[in-house]
Amino acid sequence: MTKLDAWLKSGEYLPHILRDFHDQKDVFKxxxxxxxxxxxxxSKKVDWITGQCYVIDVFLWFMARRGYTLQRSRAKQEFVSLSETLRKSEDRHMAALKAMFERESP
Incomplete structure (x- = not known):
């Protein structure tokens, strides 16, 4: 295995938030x-699972093999917080799950 192959296999070319499969799911959902x-x-024909697989396993891997990686912008802008976006998404999922259980309770 070449040094490049080992680096690609390690996933180190991905931003930290995308190195774990479960974190990837949260981002794409x-x-x-x-x-x-x-x-x-x-995009209406692409579900989040297909998008995740294509972006992570195909596009970013292809680009990393050629020396390009995704990284946080250094531009002086007021960006939307990814962690806040993920928290709000999780809150919506938990509220929907809670509502489902409340409907099913006798």
Whole structure:
């Protein structure tokens, strides 16, 4: 195995938030909920699972093999907080789950 292959296999080319599969799921589910994909002709046909697999396993891997990695912008902007977006998404999921259990209770 080459040094490059080992680096790619380790996942170190990914931002920390995307190195863990479960964290990836959270990001892609939140993105799919936050962006109205139904209004985009091309993205309304892509569920969050397919998007996650393509972006992580195909696109970012392909680009990293060629020396490009995704990284946080250094631009002086007031960016939307990813951690806050993920927290709000988790809160929505938990509220929906709670409501489901309350409906099912005798």
């Amino acid at each position: 939140a993105m799919h909920e936050t962006i109205n994909v139904e209004e985009h002709d091309y």
